[in-house]
Amino acid sequence: MSDSTEQIKSRLQEQQYIATNEIATVLYLAEQLGKPILCEGPAGVGKTELSKAWAAASGRHLIRLQCYEGLDETKALYEWEYAKQMLYTQLLRDKLRDVIGDVNTLREAADRIAQEEAVFFSERFLLPRPLMQALTCDQPVVLLIDEIDRADVEFEAFLLEVLSDFQVSVPELGTIKAVHHPMVLLTSNNTRALSEALKRRCLYLFVDYPSIEEELQIVRLKVPDLAAQLAHQAVEMVQQLRHLDLKKSPSISETLDWARALVELNSHQLDKETMKSTMSVLLKHETDLIKARRALGLEGTTGGRDKPGIGGVNSDDFSSYGFFRRS
């Protein structure tokens, strides 16, 4: 590990974000090469958190653009505040009369007004949206373009244009160049395939579910009130659940929620009752809950007779996970 990537890792850690070596390497490359990062991975693994942590760690301002289907230039780049312009026109009507003053023809009147055009199409009436804000901000900026896969193909093409030159031309005002070169992070949940051109432009980072050590580290960092042993048990449980064929595997944000729930409920160990009552924090689909309950041997609705789980262990205490391990 070279010094610089080590530095990045420790600075992210100061911001309460545990980064893998790969993440640190890609961040370093993005800074050096000035390229955007395309971050893909399952939902809830910390892609948006990464941008927040990186902004704080590198002393930059975070600007966020949330994408959705139908997002277009006006909502993303800039818009003219028509209402404000109208209002000013109404209020300044008298002054306008003075300005036009003593002209005889319509053409001269129009010319006079044209001279004052700069007033009505100035930055005063320009409503900058996130992309423009990122370009014109006087502090260095991290631009987070969240869930780019929810926007449509045209928006991606438009984005490419902005990202390649980092300047935008407003017809009335001219070209506006970026004050500081913004660092760009795009996140995607992989619901659709992104256009080739956008992918070529960016560095690719795939953030996967963490390993058991990493997840334990994260839980200990973010939920320090949880007892060490219980944290270990909880993380092991989540890791095992990910091996099941679920519709939506629990990700790190769900693990953290669950850890906090366990703290709130003052649990001391991971027994059947706790699992039954808190499992819905981890799994958000009914089919998943049923599957998990079956695998853990938590069914007990028929006359109180509990069916044993895999391996036939029927104890209340889940601290020995032997029954749940797959070879």
Add this chain to the structure above:
Amino acid sequence: MDNRIVDFIAGLRAAGVRVSIAESEDAFNATRSLGVVDKIQFQDALRATLVKEVTDRPVFDQLFPLYFGSGGPPLQNLTEGMSPEEKRLLAQAMRALLAQMRQAQQNRDRRRRDSSGGMNMPPGQLDRLMQLLQQLLQGNNPSSQEMDDLAHHSGMDGARDLTQQSRISQQMRRQMGMELLEKLMEQLAAMLAQLGMDQQAIKQLMEGIEANREALADRIAQHVGAALARKQVESFPDRKQEVSDLMHRPFQSLTDRESELLRDEVRRLASQLRSRAALRRKRSKGGTLDVKKVVRTNMRYGGVPLELKFKTRQLKPKLLLVCDVSTSMRSVVEFLLRMIYELQDQVASAHSFAYIGDLEDISDRFAENVPEVAIEIVLTSMPPGHYNTDLGNSLNTLMMRFADKVDHRTTVIFVGDARNNYNDPRLDLMDRVQRRSKRLVWFNPEHPRLWGTGDSDMLVYLPFADVVHNVSNLAELAEAIDKLLTGK
């Protein structure tokens, strides 16, 4: 190092990863800025710049050690750490063992029967085995020439890509005699114990030999892998040509291997169609005024309609596929279903049915499984040959049980050759389907010349169809789907 990166990129391209020139430039810049000292970092940097799809990552991970590996772990010289006494014992044991085995071999040859205690070996193999043991003891790394010779004898010349890696490696190991090594080691250990070497030293020696054996196996695998990767790069232009030729060959005439090649093509085709479909949908301007949008947009002008908004949003098509899965149609149906399910984000919903004598709903198979698995399940659960194709009866089932799926937004696609074994074509039902649905499309793999011949009811079904496509090969299928998605 730069050359190696260039070779690596060529290797990636030959394995199907699409790396553009801009990306290779990024890779060079990245390695220049990070340096190549830290191997893991170097790998991460290359991966971030060259591989932009999750599905290509395993390919990257497979090829990286073949280009940037050190050839494998080195073998250790085990005799270095031994005392002179131990060396003497070892040499004695080896000689004794060799003599014993030669004797056993001669006895066997004389009796011409397998001896139960010894090892049955062809002549020459014994020498090779002893040579191997010697090599493992001394820790001699095999030379590149040796490996090439072994590979040549293991069928390397015929292989063209990395799928052969494990087979050839295994063959090479067998040639060297590694399969028989375990037994030999046992005998050696016994011999050494007999001669008086202490247990600890024997155990250490055996472990060392085992470690060296694994290292040697690794080196073989790496050597084979690197050679095959080079061959894959060389044969790449031929393979590309082959695939583009296969696109125009009729489905029936494809062999298994060719079908396999085409399946990978399907994904590439799907991504092409996807971007074209998406762009064309947006570009087409509708003519209808969208009153809601006009009012909303012009609130800022005090209600004066200065900006007009039209209904440009074309809804994504809803598809209903009715597929004939009798033997002659299977390959077409397989490719069609694969493409439709690759393009799922371009259709609002795709409901599929399969029929031979009767209709069966197969959509939930696709909901639960990846397309490859789902198609296998469908095709195996409806065995052909026992039933006669009967589209009329299938239509009956469709209208009785699934009529609600056919609505004014649905495009109904019939995939089949319309050969009904002289059963009733049920034109009345076809009429109903056509009226209820938005459009009725036929994909027929037979040549138009054959329509209406024999038991083909194609010509009577023809008037009910809005569009008919002849889909005898993959290129035509892609074109048909393209037209379908863009709403023609």
